[in-house]
Every structure is written in structure tokens, then in C-alpha cells.
Amino acid sequence: MFAEIDHLVLPVESLRVARARLLQLGFQVEAEAKHPFGTSNACVFFSDGTYLEPLAVSDEAEAAAAIAAQNTFVARDRRFRLSSGGEGLSAIVLKSKDAERDHAYFLEHGIGGGPRLDFSREVIGGDGLVRTAAFRLAFADLGSEHFFGFVCERLNASALPSGLGTAHPNGVQGVSRLLTSGCTNQQSMYVLGRFFGTEPVATGSVFSFVLKNASIILRPAEPESGITADAIIFHVADLELTASLFDRAAAAYQRDGRRLIVLPAVGQGATLVFEEKEK
The missing domain is CATH 3.10.180.10 (2,3-Dihydroxybiphenyl 1,2-Dioxygenase, domain 1)
Incomplete structure (x- = not known):
């Protein structure tokens, strides 16, 4: 699959x-x-x-x-x-x-x-x-x-209702990648490969599972209880529009090159990353 x-x-x-x-x-x-x-x-x-x-x-x-x-x-x-x-x-x-x-x-x-x-x-x-x-x-x-x-x-x-709102003021169009960390041994690769239906692609010590509409990135770590999800990366139409909205809303963020990083806060337990979609 x-x-x-x-x-x-x-x-x-x-x-x-x-x-x-x-x-x-x-x-x-x-x-x-x-x-x-x-x-x-x-x-x-x-x-x-x-x-x-x-x-x-x-x-x-x-x-x-x-x-x-x-x-x-x-x-x-x-x-x-x-x-x-x-x-x-x-x-x-x-x-x-x-x-x-x-x-x-x-x-x-x-x-x-x-x-x-x-x-x-x-x-x-x-x-x-x-x-x-x-x-x-x-x-x-x-x-x-x-x-x-x-x-x-x-x-x-x-x-299911039609016309659900997908036009977001921050310009997010969807999920691009999911960043995870965990053990990258043979057993872990087998389990994830069977679930995602595709074999991992290695770039150094980092593994990627390329799905039809997004990628799962697994970085090596040794958590006691297995894989953890670290961050969601979204693609946006205009990064400066997104940054401007954060500024007006007094929402704290960090700028790292061509990405905006919003760290977890109450009501938002995962790190959120915003990147401009490649044209």
C-alpha cells in the first residue's frame, strides 16, 4: 500500500x-x-x-x-x-x-x-x-x-459536511513533514516500513519515509519507550504573511532562515514549524 x-x-x-x-x-x-x-x-x-x-x-x-x-x-x-x-x-x-x-x-x-x-x-x-x-x-x-x-x-x-474551512489566515495549506525521533535499529525500521507501506530512505543517520502527501523524518535517539513525535512542519503560501500575523497576535516564534518555529505552549503541545511552499 x-x-x-x-x-x-x-x-x-x-x-x-x-x-x-x-x-x-x-x-x-x-x-x-x-x-x-x-x-x-x-x-x-x-x-x-x-x-x-x-x-x-x-x-x-x-x-x-x-x-x-x-x-x-x-x-x-x-x-x-x-x-x-x-x-x-x-x-x-x-x-x-x-x-x-x-x-x-x-x-x-x-x-x-x-x-x-x-x-x-x-x-x-x-x-x-x-x-x-x-x-x-x-x-x-x-x-x-x-x-x-x-x-x-x-x-x-x-x-460528512462539505465546505469545511480550509482557508487559514496564517496561510497554511497542509502538512509537509512530521519530525520524529527514536531508535533506528532493524526492528524499528521493519515496524515503520510495514505501517507506512514504504521502505526508509537514509540520509546519513536520518531516515525518511516518503508518503503520498508528506514525509516522516526519523532522527536517531534512544528514548526508553520508543519513538516520539517532535514537530509538525506546515507549508504556507507566504512566510512573511505568516510572520506578520504572529506579530500582530503577539504569538512568540523563532525565525530560522526560511522557517518560523513556534514552541509548545498551553493548548499546543507540539512544536509547529512553518515553511514557504516551493513554487
Whole structure:
């Protein structure tokens, strides 16, 4: 399979705080949406088809019940929060056309990450009508307490609302690269290669997994609990426009050549990097 990033999961303590932070950085944030297992999100959609999923625990009792019922999504979110704190970047999600097939593939190659998850929830479209959207998830174990992977199949894509906001004041058009660090031994390369469906490309000691719409960069490190996600790199239309917005919003950033670096803050647990898209 030739993998394509669907979205990135960013646990947060509070969606209200996360929304305020992301708005300060010039992102357009969708309305809060509740899952049927105790979590909620407020997504940020991009024109390249990728998106961010800030995720909060909205009902502790429901989340605990979901974990007891072997809900892999909620269980892994809980593991991340216990091992890495309440905020950060916990998971990479790939697009799937057949999550049941992908689940079997993960098991066959020894990287199964837990029971598959099917769920549905109500969504409100731009026309104001309420529809039911259904999803099927299959999980991979990437050998880390701090980072996991899964695929997402939309079972009735027509139920999802159209016209979601992808025009962001900061000029972000999508995810370009994901920076990670961790062990680069043969076992790690095998696991990641099976999940991403492509073999790594080495540049010195750094490895890249080139996907259909972005790249995953793995830098060597020896964390006790496996791979960690360090930063998201976005491509923007005009870097000076992005910098000007940060200045007006009093959002702290560092300039490193032709990139802007925003370090983690409350409501934003991952480092964000902004680069001008090559013309």
C-alpha cells in the first residue's frame, strides 16, 4: 500500500484553551464534536486533505467505560497522557479504503495494535442538516508509549459536511513533514516500513519515509519507550504573511532562515514549524 496521511492527533487538556491558542496562531478551528466514547475534538482542516485533531477527554466516566470495553483509541490516548503529559502529538493516522483488510495486514506482519474500532456520530452540515457519519479504525503498534498509528476509513463519506474551512489566515495549506525521533535499529525500521507501506530512505543517520502527501523524518535517539513525535512542519503560501500575523497576535516564534518555529505552549503541545511552499 502507498500510504497517505489523513490526520494527526494532538491530545489537549482543554478544547477551549486549544481553540484560543490555535486561533492566535491563525488557524481556523471547527466546532467541537463529541465521540460516543468520552472524547471530543475540534479539528483544523487543510486544503491538501490533511487535518489536525486536537483531542480532549470530555467525559471521564465514558472514557473509562470505553477502555474497559477494549476501545483501542481511548486506551492509547490514556496511555499517552500518562506517559507524556496531557498535551502533545500522540498519533499519525493514514487514509484507508478498507480498514478491515488493513487490520488483517497489521496482524499478519506482527504489528497489530489492538481491536479494530467502528463508530458513528452525528455531524451538522453547512446546510444545517444533521447526518450520521461512520468510521472504521485499525491500529498498529509502533513500539512506543508516546506515539501510535492507525488507519481511518470513512464508511459513508457523503454524510460528512462539505465546505469545511480550509482557508487559514496564517496561510497554511497542509502538512509537509512530521519530525520524529527514536531508535533506528532493524526492528524499528521493519515496524515503520510495514505501517507506512514504504521502505526508509537514509540520509546519513536520518531516515525518511516518503508518503503520498508528506514525509516522516526519523532522527536517531534512544528514548526508553520508543519513538516520539517532535514537530509538525506546515507549508504556507507566504512566510512573511505568516510572520506578520504572529506579530500582530503577539504569538512568540523563532525565525530560522526560511522557517518560523513556534514552541509548545498551553493548548499546543507540539512544536509547529512553518515553511514557504516551493513554487
